[in-house]
Amino acid sequence: MxxxxxxxxxxxxxxxxxxxxxxxxxxxxxxxxxxxxxxxxxxxxxxxxxxxxxxxxxxxxxxxxxxxxxxxxxxxxxxxxxxxxxxxxxxxxxxxxxxxxxxxxxxxxxxxxxxxxxxxxxxxxxxxxxxxxxxxxxxxxxxxxxxxxxxxxxxxxxxxxxxxxxxxxEGPVPVISPLVRRLAREGGVDLRQLAGSGPDGLILRSDVEDALRTRAAPGSRTAGAPAATHSAVVAPPAPAAASATHAAGIRIPLKGVRGAVADKLSRSRREIPDATCWVDADATELMGARAAMNAAGGPKISLLALLARICTAALARFPELNSYVDVEAREVVQLDQVHLGFAAQTARGLVVPVVRDAHARDAESLTAEFARLTEAARTGTLTPGDLTGGTFTLNNYGVFGVDGSTPIINHPEAAMLGVGRIVPKPWVHEGELAVRQVVQLSLTFDHRVCDGGTAGGFLRYVADCVEHPAVLLRTL
Structure with a gap:
């Protein structure tokens, strides 16, 4: 029975x-x-x-x-x-x-x-x-x-x-989580052919990823990796479903991802006394450096990854901005690791996936992780763990064709760097007027964790690295 x-x-x-x-x-x-x-x-x-x-x-x-x-x-x-x-x-x-x-x-x-x-x-x-x-x-x-x-x-x-x-x-092959099983299924990996490296032969995510890398042809590139500044944000959202009412208009429930975003932004506005500073920077040399990296062969490096690398170097110099405020203890808690969030627009609303330990990653690793999380955001397969634990956020709103913004801080973080579109503009370069690739950078910060001098120093260092990428060599 x-x-x-x-x-x-x-x-x-x-x-x-x-x-x-x-x-x-x-x-x-x-x-x-x-x-x-x-x-x-x-x-x-x-x-x-x-x-x-x-x-x-x-x-x-x-x-x-x-x-x-x-x-x-x-x-x-x-x-x-x-x-x-x-x-x-x-x-x-x-x-x-x-x-x-x-x-x-x-x-x-x-x-x-x-x-x-x-x-x-x-x-x-x-x-x-x-x-x-x-x-x-x-x-x-x-x-x-x-x-x-x-x-x-x-x-x-x-x-x-x-x-x-x-x-x-048949009983399933032992894997550490269903997410690993899905990764194998989508990549066409037969789990029964893998020898797990975990306890008692448990198949870990690294085992599946190793199998995928082994199967890939040498020198091949991952299809669909985001390019230039389009890494952080996916396609514009489709119109939200709504139920028509009488003369009061259309009512759209604030629930799910949209509701969570609304609650978090409202809390940020209530609790965080934020301020914003901004600067224009000549990104011509950064764009040239990226082109040179990609011309050398190997996996392509995204512009977002280079900006992330600049952010982590700046946070090492200005750790006040990689922190949060413990209200009950009345303390500012500075964090050792940089878990970098980046804003991604999806059909279900704005989400902020998090790149773990961004400070320990190189540009190639950052590019791959941005690509993975962006695709997961697009398909709606981000896990709760992918969306929590961020310590600093990079917001690339340039893909919307705008130059600047004063974003709301991703509570409970202390700051967010905004990057506008990179466009040709007249610029004084080496004493002469020239057409250069110019970007507007903005930093919105929690004024409780630092004053304008720290925030301005952080933003100026970021701008210097954008204008002269060789400055980063000091931190490599």
Whole structure:
């Protein structure tokens, strides 16, 4: 006899308490494997595919697309094969917060689902058909397919059907997280051909990345890597969906990523006494240096990566700007590592992916990481970890064709460097008027962490590096 297991919306980390169902990836009656993504949800941080820790036949789903569910609410139920005597049901063994179960992956076994008859929430099998309770059964009045239904655990599938499947579901290859499994799937890497370097042969992300690099032809370039200043921001957003109302106009709910952005920006404006200074800089030599690097062969270096390298060098000289204010302790906390955020516009709103340990990366490594995070932002696959923990933000608003801006600081950080478009302008160069590539740089900073002298010194150093890239040689 099959055992029906309930899979609840897991803890997605970073203090998130709810998520909206964006798209179901499975139907009632489908056979799912352990760690197979079953639903795509949107949190206040990012879009996330949630994998199921059980393998078997889906017998019920809870919540329609567009429904918001709290963490711990039922997502679906799965009928698995009859378990061995005196044993608990086995899950995926994944312990990453928000993905899979916390059961230890000590043993794997094949699961042969038994024939399962599934039905919709209303218990009918069609017009005039008998009412057959679905699993798990519910009593009482029929609920509506809304958030209340989700919170009470009532299935909301609108159509009933019967599907009988009996398949051998092989146990999955042990990987450190479903994100590694996805990376392998998208890169066409057969995990069964890899020898994991983790404990007990656990396959790590580095193992998959090594396999991808080994398979790539020598000297090949990664397609789709962002070029010039377009690295940080993707295509302009599509119009947001809205429901028309009466004469009051169009109402657009502030929820998900858009709502989180609104809350964070409002908090920044309330709490941070910010100020902005700016300077025009001649970027001709920086553009020439980048062209020379790329002409030498190897992976292309993005302009954003060079600007990031300049930022980390400037923060080493002016660490006050790589900090945050501990309000309760009335202390400024200066940080040792630079986790560099960069603004990226997506169809779901503005997000700020974070490049970890940017101070320890060279231009080539920065280029690759910017490309990876930009693509993840475009496709909506950024994880909550990709969007948190930043210590300083680089905002490339030049891709919108504007020269300058006074941005709102990404709370709780202390500063943000803005980069405008690089355009030919008349400029006095070596005592003569010439046409040069000019960019406007602006620094918005928390006036609690430093005064204008520190902020001006930081911005002037950045401008000097842009105008004379050889200045960076002192920090290499």
């Amino acid at each position: 099959a055992q029906v297991l309930e899979f609840k919306l897991p803890d997605l980390g970073e203090g998130l308490t709810e998520a909206e169902i964006v798209r179901w990836l499975v139907q009632v009656g489908d056979v799912v494997a352990v760690d197979q993504p079953v639903v795509e949800v949107e949190t206040a941080k990012a879009m996330v595919e949630v994998p199921c820790p059980y393998g078997g036949v889906v017998t019920a789903r809870f919540g329609e697309e567009g429904t918001e569910l709290p963490v711990g609410a039922p997502l679906l139920t799965v009928a698995v094969g009859e378990p061995a005597a005196h044993t608990e049901p086995e899950g995926s063994g994944n312990v990453l917060v928000g993905y899979g179960t916390s059961d230890a992956p000590a043993r794997r076994r094949r699961v042969r689902p038994t024939p399962v008859v599934t039905a919709a929430a209303n218990g009918s099998t069609g017009p005039g058909g008998p009412r057959t309770p679905s699993a798990p059964s519910e009593t009482g009045p029929e609920p509506r397919p809304d958030r209340a239904a989700a919170s009470t655990g009532t299935a909301t599938d609108g159509t009933a059907h019967t599907r009988v499947d009996a398949l051998h579901l």
